Amino acid sequence: QKEVEQNSGPLSVPEGAIASLNCTYSDRGSQSFFWYRQYSGKSPELIMSIYSNGDKEDGRFTAQLNKASQYVSLLIRDSQPSDSATYLCAVKRGFKTIFGAGTRLFVKA
Amino acid sequence: DAGVIQSPRHEVTEMGQEVTLRCKPISGHNSLFWYRQTMMRGLELLIYFNNNVPIDDSGMPEDRFSAKMPNASFSTLKIQPSEPRDSAVYFCASSAGQQYSNQPQHFGDGTRLSIL
Numbered sequence: 001q002k003e004v005e006q007n008s009g010p011l012s013v014p015e016g017a018i019a020s021l022n023c024t025y026s027d028r029g030s031q032s033f034f035w036y037r038q039y040s041g042k043s044p045e046l047i048m049s050i051y052s053n054g055d056k057e058d059g060r061f062t063a064q065l066n067k068a069s070q071y072v073s074l075l076i077r078d079s080q081p082s083d084s085a086t087y088l089c090a091v092k093r094g095f096k097t098i099f100g101a102g103t104r105l106f107v108k109a
Numbered sequence: 110d111a112g113v114i115q116s117p118r119h120e121v122t123e124m125g126q127e128v129t130l131r132c133k134p135i136s137g138h139n140s141l142f143w144y145r146q147t148m149m150r151g152l153e154l155l156i157y158f159n160n161n162v163p164i165d166d167s168g169m170p171e172d173r174f175s176a177k178m179p180n181a182s183f184s185t186l187k188i189q190p191s192e193p194r195d196s197a198v199y200f201c202a203s204s205a206g207q208q209y210s211n212q213p214q215h216f217g218d219g220t221r222l223s224i225l
Contacts, residue, residue, distance in 0.1 A: 032211045043200055043216040044152070051211050088152065094208050095140060095164055101151040 003027060004091050006100035014108050019076040021103050023089030026070065032092040033065055035074045038102065039085045048074060079107045111135070113217035115201050121223045127189040130220045133182055134203030142214060143176055143186050144200040152200070158184065159208070191224045198222070 005024050013019045021035075032051050036044035050056045050063040050072070062075040072091070076083055086102040114133040122128055134141050142157040156166040158178045166176070173192070178184040188195055200219045206212035 031209055032213070034213050043219050046213050046215065049211065049213055090214075092211075092213075095157060095159055096154070097142075097214055098154070099152040 002100075003098045004089055004100040006087075006089050006103045008101055009104040010106050011103055012106045012108060013079050015079060015081060017079050017107075019079045019083065019105055019107070021074040021076075021087050021089075021105065023072040023074075023091075023100055024070055025072070025089075025091045025098075027091065027093055027098075028067075028070065030091045030093045032097075033063070033072045034090040034092070034097070035061075035063060035072075036088040036090060036099075037085045038088060044088055044099075076105075079105075081107050081109045083107050113201055113203050113215055115199075115217035115220055117220060118218060119221045119223075121225065122191060123225050124192055125190045126224075127187065128191045128195075128222060128224075130186040130199050130201075130222070132184045132186070132201030132217060134184070134201070135205075135215060136182070138203035138205045138215075139181070140204045140206075140214075141178060141184050142202040142204075143184070144202065145197045146200060146219075147197045155186070193224045196222055196224050 035048040038044045048063040050065045056063045060077045064073045084107050088102045089100040116131045143155040146152045155168045156176045161178045176186045198219045202214040202216045204212045204214045
């Protein structure tokens with residue numbers, strides 16, 4: 001079992017729809033959770049952080065955390081073609097951050 | 110504010126040559142991480158430092174790989190001798206805070222390495 005698992009996709013959604021990206025993790029001692037966006041040929045860019053159970057909203061992005069289920073998700077509302085990228089889930093325990101393999105998202109105009 | 114700075118951006122060299130990748134973390138950040146990214150294996154953590162001290166190098170694939178952090182503002186990742194399978198994008202990232210802080214990592218632009 002991988003430490004951080006994501007569906008590789010691709011996930012294809014029409015412009016204006018909600019994109020839902022999911023992530024599960026295996027280490028119950030993990031304390032911090034992050035979503036990074038990576039455009040092709042570019043470096044990962046932090047878009048959301050979440051540390052406690054529940055929802056956290058930032059603009060069109062909502063991160064959701066359920067520690068009991070070891071589940072993290074990212075919702076992108078009103079998806080735009082510019083949101084097309086790979087989204088990496090990252091889970092931190094201690095010094096170490098483990099990244100998932102990423103979900104490729106395509107937003108169709 | 111300056112982000113994480115990596116050099117060179119691209120490196121093409123022949124098998125057997127020594128390769129040195131460089132990284133300058135964000136000022137004030139006390140943790141530094143080296144990653145390798147390939148299509149097949151995704152983003153792999155190679156080594157990380159805290160306060161210039163290597164904490165975990167278990168991700169370093171072979172003895173051909175070595176990393177140093179002589180001071181808080183500079184780190185190197187060296188491959189000697191290089192092999193074609195080392196071709197990848199190498200990222201450096203840095204973060205602030207202590208071991209169980211919630212601080213995220215911030216990535217440099219990466220070095221795209223091609224070994225012929």
